[in-house]
Amino acid sequence: MEEQAALNNEVKPKIGQNRTTSFYVKKYAMIFVGAVIAAFGLEEFLIPNNVIDGGIVGVSIMMETITGMSMGVFLVLLNIPFLFMGYKQIGKNFAIATLVAICFLAVWSEIFDPLEKVTDDPFLAAIFGGIIDGIGVGMIIRAGGSLDGTEIVAIIMDKKSVFSVGEVVMFINLFILSSAGLLYGWDKAMYSLVAYFVISKMIDVVIKGLDESYAVMIVTNEHEEITSALNDRLGRGVTLLHGAGGYTGESKEVLYCVVTRLEVDKLKEIVLDKDENAFVTINAVHDIVGGRFKKKSIH
Incomplete structure (x- = not known):
């Protein structure tokens, strides 16, 4: 009996360890795939047509246009302070998952950047790029990460103000999309608004599922x-x-x-x-x- 009890005690930690390893493998595999999909939507549809996403991704796209430097560089640099805030206010696991997602997106954006864009039509780019990007971002969020530091700000402000997370994110993104109008022209800003709407809806579909x-x-x-x-x-x-x-x-x-x-x-x-x-x-x-x-x- 004592030998059996000792054997059980040895087996239990291994079972728990296997489950933990399996959980994290699935989690970061989903983040990896989500980052690949999001990068493809951005680099092959949205960015070549001067159509942007909201949040830090949108700011990074505009900074790439202004400076000529890679979007991935700005994506990492601009998110650093928000990652620190997320670590302090939300938790270590969220901050790590977000950092991994940002790095994956930055790398795959560089890989897809030299490829020829899929379409020259900005409306088609906004629709199909929004769908693809939204699926990728939704997978990352479902896995417990994020690509957008503005969401972290919104979550923190939600706790300390009368504004909801959605209201804060919308206000920030309206400011970003308005800036895109000054940089690319107001028609591209309106296409960007269409893309932002499509992305948000696709994120909801991925998180909630088609059959709610x-x-x-x-x-x-x-x-x-x-x-x-x-x-x-x-x-x-x-x-x-x-x-x-x-x-x-x-x-x-x-x-x-x-x-x-x-x-x-x-x-x-x-x-x-x-x-x-x-x-x-x-x-x-x-x-x-x-x-x-x-x-x-x-x-």
């Missing part, structure tokens, strides 16, 4: 019937939470489950069919880890 999921909370007195119907007709597991009315003190049962976008209407139909007085809240879910959440047939 929703967390649903149902306050009802018919919890048994609704639970049974959701299990039977949607194939969804339901978690039962015990609660009480804040005003009346009456006991209430709260059901919690996660469904796909296509199942939301069916869920509402099931719930209201069983209890027309049920109170239902539905919130988008950005990610799901663990559990047995899979697509089921609806009937």
Whole structure:
């Protein structure tokens, strides 16, 4: 028995170590691939047509135009103070992942720079370059990194001001895109705004996925019937939470489950069919880890 216990103690750390190694391999492989994709979108579509992205990437593109130096140099240099801020305010893992992503992007930008651009049409460049760049940036963000120091500023300001992260990022990028108008002309600034919009939407698609999921909370007195119907007709597991009315003190049962976008209407139909007085809240879910959440047939 003592030998078996010693063997178990030796095996457990190895299992944990393997999991940790596997996690970081996947994480930085995704960052690497994301940086390659983002660099291709920038160098083969956006930059040759004087269409820029927002944030530090956009500033770096403009600095390359003004000085003739490589965008990658400015990308690294301009992000250094923001990396320090991110390390102090957000965490070491985020700062390291961001530094790695920036270095990968800088290197691959140099590799793609000599290649001939894909299109001379700035509108096509804004659309397709935005799609490709957005996919790459979205992969990096999903892996826990970033390419843009302005996002770090926005996160910090969100904690210390009344402005949200999105509002701060939008304000900074409007200033950057306006500067692009002075440098490249206002038509290119408008194309850049189109590209920025496409990039932001593609980032959302990569982070959230095409088939969004929703967390649903149902306050009802018919919890048994609704639970049974959701299990039977949607194939969804339901978690039962015990609660009480804040005003009346009456006991209430709260059901919690996660469904796909296509199942939301069916869920509402099931719930209201069983209890027309049920109170239902539905919130988008950005990610799901663990559990047995899979697509089921609806009937």
